[in-house]
Amino acid sequence: MSATLIAAASALALAAPLHAKTIAVAAGEGAQTRLQEALILAAPGDVVELGAGRFVLTDGLSLDVKGVTLRGKGMDATVLDFTGQKGAGEGLLVTSDEVTLRDFAVENTKGDGIKSKGADNVVYYRVRVTWTGGPNETNGAYGIYPVESTGVLIDGCKVSGASDAGIYVGQSAGITVRHSVAEGNVAGIEIENSRNALVTRNYVTRNTGGILIFDLPNLPRMGGGNVRVEDNLVIANDTPNFAPKGNIVASVPSGTGIMIMANDDVRIRGNTLSGHYTAQIMVVTYPNAFKDPRYNPYPRHVQVGYNTFSTGNQNRDTLGRLQADPYPAGAFPKVLWDGLGGTQVFAPGAGLTAINLNFPKQGAGLDQAKPQPFDLPAFTGVPPMTAYVGAPAALDNRITP
Amino acid sequence: MRLLAAALLLSAAALAAKPLAAPRPPVLSGAGPVINTTLVNDAVVGSSEFPARLSDYNFFTDAAATRPGIGVIEYRLNTPLWSDGADKSRFLYLPPKGQATANGDGLLGLPVGAALIKHFAFGGKLVETRVLLHRADGWVALPYVWNAEQTEARLALAGKRIELTTPGGQAISYAVPNKNQCKDCHSQDGAVIPVGPKAYNLSPEWLAGLKSRGWIDQMPKVSRRIPLWEDRAKVKVADAARGYLDANCAHCHSPQGAASNSGLYLGWTVKDRTALGVKKRPVAAGRGAGPHEFAIVPGKPDQSILLYRMASTEGGVAMPELGRETRDPDGEAVVRAWIAGMR
Numbered sequence: 001m002s003a004t005l006i007a008a009a010s011a012l013a014l015a016a017p018l019h020a021k022t023i024a025v026a027a028g029e030g031a032q033t034r035l036q037e038a039l040i041l042a043a044p045g046d047v048v049e050l051g052a053g054r055f056v057l058t059d060g061l062s063l064d065v066k067g068v069t070l071r072g073k074g075m076d077a078t079v080l081d082f083t084g085q086k087g088a089g090e091g092l093l094v095t096s097d098e099v100t101l102r103d104f105a106v107e108n109t110k111g112d113g114i115k116s117k118g119a120d121n122v123v124y125y126r127v128r129v130t131w132t133g134g135p136n137e138t139n140g141a142y143g144i145y146p147v148e149s150t151g152v153l154i155d156g157c158k159v160s161g162a163s164d165a166g167i168y169v170g171q172s173a174g175i176t177v178r179h180s181v182a183e184g185n186v187a188g189i190e191i192e193n194s195r196n197a198l199v200t201r202n203y204v205t206r207n208t209g210g211i212l213i214f215d216l217p218n219l220p221r222m223g224g225g226n227v228r229v230e231d232n233l234v235i236a237n238d239t240p241n242f243a244p245k246g247n248i249v250a251s252v253p254s255g256t257g258i259m260i261m262a263n264d265d266v267r268i269r270g271n272t273l274s275g276h277y278t279a280q281i282m283v284v285t286y287p288n289a290f291k292d293p294r295y296n297p298y299p300r301h302v303q304v305g306y307n308t309f310s311t312g313n314q315n316r317d318t319l320g321r322l323q324a325d326p327y328p329a330g331a332f333p334k335v336l337w338d339g340l341g342g343t344q345v346f347a348p349g350a351g352l353t354a355i356n357l358n359f360p361k362q363g364a365g366l367d368q369a370k371p372q373p374f375d376l377p378a379f380t381g382v383p384p385m386t387a388y389v390g391a392p393a394a395l396d397n398r399i400t401p
Numbered sequence: 402m403r404l405l406a407a408a409l410l411l412s413a414a415a416l417a418a419k420p421l422a423a424p425r426p427p428v429l430s431g432a433g434p435v436i437n438t439t440l441v442n443d444a445v446v447g448s449s450e451f452p453a454r455l456s457d458y459n460f461f462t463d464a465a466a467t468r469p470g471i472g473v474i475e476y477r478l479n480t481p482l483w484s485d486g487a488d489k490s491r492f493l494y495l496p497p498k499g500q501a502t503a504n505g506d507g508l509l510g511l512p513v514g515a516a517l518i519k520h521f522a523f524g525g526k527l528v529e530t531r532v533l534l535h536r537a538d539g540w541v542a543l544p545y546v547w548n549a550e551q552t553e554a555r556l557a558l559a560g561k562r563i564e565l566t567t568p569g570g571q572a573i574s575y576a577v578p579n580k581n582q583c584k585d586c587h588s589q590d591g592a593v594i595p596v597g598p599k600a601y602n603l604s605p606e607w608l609a610g611l612k613s614r615g616w617i618d619q620m621p622k623v624s625r626r627i628p629l630w631e632d633r634a635k636v637k638v639a640d641a642a643r644g645y646l647d648a649n650c651a652h653c654h655s656p657q658g659a660a661s662n663s664g665l666y667l668g669w670t671v672k673d674r675t676a677l678g679v680k681k682r683p684v685a686a687g688r689g690a691g692p693h694e695f696a697i698v699p700g701k702p703d704q705s706i707l708l709y710r711m712a713s714t715e716g717g718v719a720m721p722e723l724g725r726e727t728r729d730p731d732g733e734a735v736v737r738a739w740i741a742g743m744r
């Protein structure tokens with residue numbers, strides 16, 4: 001069978017059912033009930049179309065019907081306003097597969113903005129999630145929050161103000177985050193305990209940390225990796241950390257561009273990094289105590305390829321918790337490594353000189369750092385990734401205008 | 402046939418009247434005359450529709466829904482879910498020839514055509530009734546809201562806010578969940594399931610009553626039961642607290658539940674201390690963690706996220722996320738004592 005035929009067949013399979021209908025919901029009186037009823041009564045393949053205007057909502061919304069599209073008139077025209085929200089853990093919760101969310105905004109939710117859990121092949125397209133008061137620890141944790149899902153496409157979205165991560169993908173696989181803006185969150189974009197993720201062509205600025213690729217213990221899905229971070233603009237992520245203390249992102253130092261914690265096979269290339277006074281790229285071991293025998297706290301096979309580094313902001317205090325300047329004179333780090341994990345940590349890349357903090361063991365503190373320059377291995381040929389990286393290509397079909 | 406039905410009605414009524422059933426909350430004491438002796442409408446239970454009125458099912462023989470109909474039996478849980486102090490009454494409906502199945506100490510297996518019905522009342526007035534229907538393609542959860550006259554409850558698919566005063570004297574905006582929110586709690590691997598009638602949270606007498614009538618295939622084998630909530634001062638505090646956490650948290654906080662991604666599992670039979678929260682860091686708690694680092698710090702309830710979230714009523718912090726607008730002082734006291742005594 002030719003490739004064209006296969007493409008045509010799969011396009012047909014993806015086409016909406018014959019009887020799909022459009023359910024229009026306007027802003028105004030009773031929006032909570034009318035919109036929630038539409039989301040419940042929609043049939044697979046239906047489009048729930050939000051009118052322009054401000055939908056004033058008092059409770060979380062939820063969608064549990066497969067294959068539904070929730071579509072507004074644009075991320076600046078259709079606003080789901082949760083400023084007066086009384087209950088529920090998020091603004092919109094999606095628990096069904098094959099859902100498309102596009103062209104609307106969610107503002108000021110009490111908890112997370114939009115969460116999709118166990119919702120495979122979800123598409124977020126031109127969705128905005130904003131806490132309008134700017135960075136504040138009383139803002140909700142995550143803006144766009146897919147978790148435990150296979151197939152996640154986030155494209156053209158915009159998130160700001162999240163007290164944890166603006167765009168957070170957790171315990172998932174087959175992920176693309178692209179063309180999106182994350183500004184003024186604690187973490188701009190975070191990929192956690194996930195595999196086969198592509199983070200590309202995003203603009204990530206004014207967060208505490210720009211792009212985080214983390215793997216944490218004691219979770220149902222661990223062993224994150226096979227991640228590409230490519231061609232992003234990661235600029236001046238220097239907002240003071242405003243995360244609540246107990247969360248892992250509360251440990252991210254302000255002024256961090258891209259941060260890798262644990263994970264196996266992460267490739268960082270083509271990014272432009274500028275204005276990070278702690279580190280442009282940080283590669284570290286999980287710092288806390290843990291008892292989970294399934295968990296590997298060390299980063300493995302991290303490739304720092306060709307990226308564009310612009311300096312700036314270097315006169316700021318580096319790593320505020322350090323008593324003394326950790327860096328040898330003049331050697332402000334493009335790459336900062338805690339020194340743990342041995343020779344497996346870095347795959348051959350652009351051969352930059354990093355700063356090695358020489359931590360004596362997992363769980364060590366910065367007071368035990370003995371910083372010195374460290375040459376990363378240079379290209380000798382890089383093996384292909386072990387699996388396809390990114391969301392399934394078929395999800396692209398859902399974002400045509 | 403009519404005679405048989407009458408006999409069944411008698412036996413159901415007799416079963417419900419035994420002490421093994423829950424003591425009825427005051428709301429149910431004013432039962433009116435029997436106005437309806439027809440059978441439960443199995444066609445409605447099993448249809449693919451969302452019936453508009455609670456009375457469409459014929460679960461009860463009176464308009465006030467106090468007298469269970471044929472095949473409808475009242476039950477109680479040893480330790481129940483707390484919902485702003487609502488008085489609750491629970492009923493199981495088994496269709497003709499339908500039989501529950503024992504499943505170890507866990508959730509009873511219930512046949513297609515079965516239903517679970519739960520009344521919520523405040524100050525002697527029914528506010529809402531939630532039904533779980535076992536249909537051919539799975540369980541469906543539907544909320545019904547009572548009228549002021551207490552003569553009919555109507556479907557509230559999108560949920561509803563109702564202003565009322567709790568037994569604790571607090572004026573609240575009580576949230577009737579929408580149909581999807583029902584699933585937030587009644588969920589296992591994405592499918593709707595019942596959560597209440599687990600054998601370890603049911604009385605052996607009630608189960609024996611089912612068995613003697615042939616309404617369950619065998620007595621479930623239960624090694625350890627959750628204690629009765631009213632006995633919480635008499636039993637080991639760990640048992641009281643773990644029972645409370647099972648009934649109030651574990652429907653989501655289980656490996657198959659809505660909070661599976663948290664890795665925090667609070668079921669009665671969980672043994673792994675980290676999964677239970679001991680020295681476990683939060684994952685996606687966000688500001689729900691407050692200033693704290695661990696779900697449970699042994700000996701330090703005031704540094705434990707678990708209690709911090711139980712003691713909050715703020716969206717994004719409060720746990721459970723749904724179904725609670727006020728604090729549960731009794732629940733907090735038990736969990737506090739348990740953590741305080743933990744080493």
